[in-house]
Amino acid sequence: ETGVTQSPTHLIKTRGQQVTLRCSSQSGHNTVSWYQQALGQGPQFIFQYYREEENGRGNFPPRFSGLQFPNYSSELNVNALELDDSALYLCASSPNGGRAEKLFFGSGTQLSVL
Amino acid sequence: QKEVEQNSGPLSVPEGAIASLNCTYSDRVSQSFFWYRQYSGKSPELIMSIYSNGDKEDGRFTAQLNKASQYVSLLIRDSQPSDSATYLCAVIQTGNQFYFGTGTSLTVIP
Numbered sequence: 001e002t003g004v005t006q007s008p009t010h011l012i013k014t015r016g017q018q019v020t021l022r023c024s025s026q027s028g029h030n031t032v033s034w035y036q037q038a039l040g041q042g043p044q045f046i047f048q049y050y051r052e053e054e055n056g057r058g059n060f061p062p063r064f065s066g067l068q069f070p071n072y073s074s075e076l077n078v079n080a081l082e083l084d085d086s087a088l089y090l091c092a093s094s095p096n097g098g099r100a101e102k103l104f105f106g107s108g109t110q111l112s113v114l
Numbered sequence: 115q116k117e118v119e120q121n122s123g124p125l126s127v128p129e130g131a132i133a134s135l136n137c138t139y140s141d142r143v144s145q146s147f148f149w150y151r152q153y154s155g156k157s158p159e160l161i162m163s164i165y166s167n168g169d170k171e172d173g174r175f176t177a178q179l180n181k182a183s184q185y186v187s188l189l190i191r192d193s194q195p196s197d198s199a200t201y202l203c204a205v206i207q208t209g210n211q212f213y214f215g216t217g218t219s220l221t222v223i224p
Contacts, residue, residue: 002159033212042118042202042214043158056211090157102148103204103212105157 002026004093004106012112013081021076021109023091032074033103034066035090043090049074078111086113117141118205120215128223133190135218137203140184146206147179149188152217153199162188193222 003026013019025032031050035043045058049068063079072093078085088110092103120137127133135149146165150158164170164177164186176189186205190197200217207213 035212035214040122040216042204042216043212045211045213048211058211088157102160102163103158104160108157 002104006106010110018079023074025072025093029093029095031094034076037088081113117213118215123219126221133193135188137186139205141207144205147186148204150202151199195222198222
């Protein structure tokens with residue numbers, strides 16, 4: 001177990017709805033990043049947060065947004081859900097002050113968009 | 115061209131054999147390389163990191179890095195059925211971002 005917790009574990013939404021996923025980082029870790037993993041694919045980087053600011057973003061549209069809170073926990077928000085957003089969403093924390101380094105993943109949120 | 119490429123497999127080896135997993139990457143300035151193991155329905159788990167050319171050993175696992183060839187590999191000695199999983203190669207490339215390969219599915223046959 002990494003100490004990174006995500007909620008909820010599973011979620012079913014319909015196209016056009018909005019969703020919020022939550023993540024608590026491992027104790028002592030100040031950097032949180034989010035990944036989308038479609039079935040049979042590797043995780044794809046969405047964005048990273050350090051000191052409550054986004055400090056890196058992958059090739060995802062603006063309807064994917066996030067927050068980091070003073071306790072380093074984080075949220076991922078997705079607006080106007082599309083069928084292709086169905087995937088496992090992984091949160092990862094790391095202790096390295098905003099630099100990409102070893103990632104410790106939570107157990108993920110499985111999102112299904114119908 | 116994908117940033118990180120792996121053979122998707124499946125790769126099957128008998129118990130006790132050596133499993134060899136390979137990965138190539140596109141960004142020549144990459145400095146940090148990782149192997150993650152992902153069991154079906156679970157999240158990725160870090161098993162090895164390597165930063166310098168050559169070999170790095172940790173128990174039954176050996177990571178090999180060749181920056182000139184932009185090639186990373188993972189050897190698993192004395193493979194066990196519990197090693198059956200998908201192995202993800204990850205590289206930190208320009209922009210302080212992790213790029214993952216699609217993973218290689220390994221099955222160890224008892």
